Amino acid sequence: MKKMLFVINNLKKNKQGGHIAGGGSVVISNLIHELALISKYQLTIITDKNGFCYINNVKVLETKFKANDKKFLNFVKNEIQENNYDLVLSFLENSIFCNSFLQCHSIKYKSKNVPIILRLLKKILNFKKQRQQERIFKKFNKKYKLFAVSKRIKNDYIENLKIPCKNIITVYPGVKQREENYESLIKKDKICFGVVVNSSINKGGHFLIFALGVLKFQGFDFNLKIIAPKYKKDILLNFLVCIFKLQKI
Numbered sequence: 038m039k040k041m042l043f044v045i046n047n048l049k050k051n052k053q054g055g056h057i058a059g060g061g062s063v064v065i066s067n068l069i070h071e072l073a074l075i076s077k078y079q080l081t082i083i084t085d086k087n088g089f090c091y092i093n094n095v096k097v098l099e100t101k102f103k104a105n106d107k108k109f110l111n112f113v114k115n116e117i118q119e120n121n122y123d124l125v126l127s128f129l130e131n132s133i134f135c136n137s138f139l140q141c142h143s144i145k146y147k148s149k150n151v152p153i154i155l156r157l158l159k160k161i162l163n164f165k166k167q168r169q170q171e172r173i174f175k176k177f178n179k180k181y182k183l184f185a186v187s188k189r190i191k192n193d194y195i196e197n198l199k200i201p202c203k204n205i206i207t208v209y210p211g212v213k214q215r216e217e218n219y220e221s222l223i224k225k226d227k228i229c230f231g232v233v234v235n236s237s238i239n240k241g242g243h244f245l246i247f248a249l250g251v252l253k254f255q256g257f258d259f260n261l262k263i264i265a266p267k268y269k270k271d272i273l274l275n276f277l278v279c280i281f282k283l284q285k286i
Contacts, residue, residue, distance in 0.1 A: 044129060114134075183205045
């Protein structure tokens with residue numbers, strides 16, 4: 038029986054049994070659930086202080102430490118050393134354990150990819166984190182593979198952390214396509230836009246909200262649902278929603 042270890046932070050419980058917050062949630066959730074159905078795999082998850090999860094046929098180790106705590110990282114290292122795992126997949130942005138999923142941008146990318154007025158402040162606040170991340174990836178073992186959930190994240194780590202292109206594999210989240218024909222829509226037709234705006238500056242969320250505001254002024258009718266735990270803290274996004282009067286859509 039093959040033994041696999043998943044190192045994950047911020048693992049939360051949902052109706053399906055568990056998911057990981059962030060851009061890679063679809064990929065890793067489906068991967069763990071599908072592997073859990075195969076009897077020849079023994080799965081173990083290590084999650085941090087903020088995590089809680091129950092998945093059938095999966096052993097979950099919940100630590101008392103946050104993912105950026107050295108005690109959490111040492112706990113993971115000891116678990117790997119004491120058990121002969123066939124595969125280790127990590128989903129942390131502050132450390133690498135064997136093969137890792139890159140589901141969020143590098144600290145350097147986040148610091149410079151903000152409005153100019155915030156750029157210097159962001160660099161100052163993230164200076165320590167950026168140096169820590171750069172030191173970690175500088176020691177990256179080239180025999181391991183990294184899995185990026187988008188081409189933009191892959192290019193980010195190649196450019197900003199000097200990871201060789203051959204070491205990064207792009208794995209796109211699965212999306213179920215609907216077959217509606219939107220080319221024939223008229224202004225009276227009503228559709229619903231669902232927007233996940235975590236890290237919306239990095240992912241173009243503000244451009245989308247601006248485009249929806251223009252469509253509203255042109256007379257198109259639609260519903261808008263914004264999903265993001267930190268939505269109310271995003272000043273620019275809330276400003277756009279307000280001036281385009283998208284609150285009640």
